[in-house]
Amino acid sequence: MVMMLEQFGRWVLNLVSEMGRMLIFVLSAFAWLMRPPLRVAQIVKQVHFIGYKSMFVVVLTAAFTGMVLALQGYYTLRKFGSEGLLGSAVALSMIRELGPVLAALMVTARAGSAMTAEIGIMRITEQIDALDTMAVNPLQYLIAPKLVAGLIGVPLLVAIFDVVGIYGGHLVGVELLGVNAGSYWNAIESAVEWKDVYGGILKSVSFGLIVSWICTYKGFYTKMSAEGLGTATTEAVVLSSVLILIWDYFLTSVLL
Amino acid sequence: MIKLVGVTKRLGGQPVLRGVDLVIPPGKLTTIIGRSGEGKSVLLKHIIGLMQPDEGEVWIDGIDIARLRGQALNEIRKRFAMLFQGAALFDSLTVFENVAFPLREKFRLKGADVTRRVEEKLEQVGLSGMGHKFPAELSGGMRKRAGLARALVMEPEIMLFDEPTTGLDPLMAKSIHDLITSMQRKLGFTAVMVSHEIPEIFGISDYVAMLKEGRIALMAESREFQQTDDPDIREFISVGGTIPWPAIDPAG
Numbered sequence A: 001m002v003m004m005l006e007q008f009g010r011w012v013l014n015l016v017s018e019m020g021r022m023l024i025f026v027l028s029a030f031a032w033l034m035r036p037p038l039r040v041a042q043i044v045k046q047v048h049f050i051g052y053k054s055m056f057v058v059v060l061t062a063a064f065t066g067m068v069l070a071l072q073g074y075y076t077l078r079k080f081g082s083e084g085l086l087g088s089a090v091a092l093s094m095i096r097e098l099g100p101v102l103a104a105l106m107v108t109a110r111a112g113s114a115m116t117a118e119i120g121i122m123r124i125t126e127q128i129d130a131l132d133t134m135a136v137n138p139l140q141y142l143i144a145p146k147l148v149a150g151l152i153g154v155p156l157l158v159a160i161f162d163v164v165g166i167y168g169g170h171l172v173g174v175e176l177l178g179v180n181a182g183s184y185w186n187a188i189e190s191a192v193e194w195k196d197v198y199g200g201i202l203k204s205v206s207f208g209l210i211v212s213w214i215c216t217y218k219g220f221y222t223k224m225s226a227e228g229l230g231t232a233t234t235e236a237v238v239l240s241s242v243l244i245l246i247w248d249y250f251l252t253s254v255l256l
Numbered sequence B: 001m002i003k004l005v006g007v008t009k010r011l012g013g014q015p016v017l018r019g020v021d022l023v024i025p026p027g028k029l030t031t032i033i034g035r036s037g038e039g040k041s042v043l044l045k046h047i048i049g050l051m052q053p054d055e056g057e058v059w060i061d062g063i064d065i066a067r068l069r070g071q072a073l074n075e076i077r078k079r080f081a082m083l084f085q086g087a088a089l090f091d092s093l094t095v096f097e098n099v100a101f102p103l104r105e106k107f108r109l110k111g112a113d114v115t116r117r118v119e120e121k122l123e124q125v126g127l128s129g130m131g132h133k134f135p136a137e138l139s140g141g142m143r144k145r146a147g148l149a150r151a152l153v154m155e156p157e158i159m160l161f162d163e164p165t166t167g168l169d170p171l172m173a174k175s176i177h178d179l180i181t182s183m184q185r186k187l188g189f190t191a192v193m194v195s196h197e198i199p200e201i202f203g204i205s206d207y208v209a210m211l212k213e214g215r216i217a218l219m220a221e222s223r224e225f226q227q228t229d230d231p232d233i234r235e236f237i238s239v240g241g242t243i244p245w246p247a248i249d250p251a252g
């Protein structure tokens, strides 16, 4: 019993100190961002990196998510004779929930893991130490641009996800199942409020921060060993996915 | 002057440095020798503040950098340049951009000035025309030389070289040694080199220090070092050389 308590205590202590380290990491990176020089070229490069890595999977998952939503929604709504509401069902689930969450998960899997691996390799091959010796702060040069890129890139990808998903729903609902096209778009227009869009943007911005924060942090503190890099990448993907889902629940309960 | 006092460091639960006392004379080339895994690279990282000692002091011209952090440490580091054992070139940049990096980032130089200095250094390490390649496209020895160019281009007060010639053919190794010594004479920087090139290092170094069991077993002028009567050190420095000890004369 005492041993169990002791172990639990140690676990909690480790957790708290790790969380503290993560907080200091992200705060100092943003503090370094405020100091000149502002690395615009690095930021643009990183936004491109996130977009380039994730665009294909985002479009693919968005299309199929929209299509399956339309399919499910159609058969449910038909029971009540309200197929006309299909558009709003698809659009609201997309904009409020699935767009931000699924896009962020896809970004984690593609760009986030690549980020962790890239920074981890730089740690293991002493490139981060080399930055230090040249009096260039790695948080400013390496981490801050990636954090900003996450904040910009993920919302853009979410916007694409939403649009592609709604067209996917249109494809199945209207073209395949014969819902009236006018009523599909009208339902969207009358049901979606600005509040929903803002909520979606807020979610995608915060998910963007979670992905880039966790993935750069795990890479930056990669252990100097052969397994170190693999462990770091796995942990980054798992932790960032879990945090996205937990944070999503909190935000939703506040926003509703 | 660089002075280490009682520096100890444990890594991964193992003691690596167990009380290193070392004074490195300014404006000279000091070479650190010792067996593989003895902690030579760890020692260099303490001198430039990449690692902090568990106990002890690391003095750089009257400032103890062992307890220094952040901006103050950064200021000290501006006086250093280091060649890492694995070269530590930035993968995402070309060789040219790697060598230009400290000029642009550390000294805020631009344009033709950068190009001229980078190309001069690349030529000195025998890499002219290779500037457009990425580190992944180079051989191990070429990477090492690119890393050397990146360190030398800074023309710092203190230069640290971690095995500058490992993995190079004998001719190339000789030309790198010549480059280091001629640069050192010309610019007068304090140089600390880790090397396994025995006996060559006795010919080029002013001082030689041997790291053994986490301490400096012997630190002496090159010629004096070769006349040590410590049997272990004699064994270590005579095994490597094909020329029978003590035939190397640093003056000649």
Ligand SMILES: Nc1ncnc2c1ncn2[C@@H]1O[C@H](COP(=O)(O)OP(=O)(O)OP(=O)(O)O)[C@@H](O)[C@H]1O
Pocket: A224, B011, B012, B016, B034, B035, B036, B037, B038, B039, B040, B041, B042, B043, B085
């Ligand atoms: N970052 C680190 N984490 C844990 N252990 C380390 C770390 N760096 C070095 N060590 C350990 O410290 C010891 C000394 O390593 P170091 O690289 O300084 O040896 P070395 O003398 O430079 O050897 P070589 O001649 O092979 O380069 C080794 O046992 C190594 O495993």
Ligand SMILES: [Mg+2]
Pocket: B040, B041, B042, B085, B162
């Ligand atoms: Mg070494």
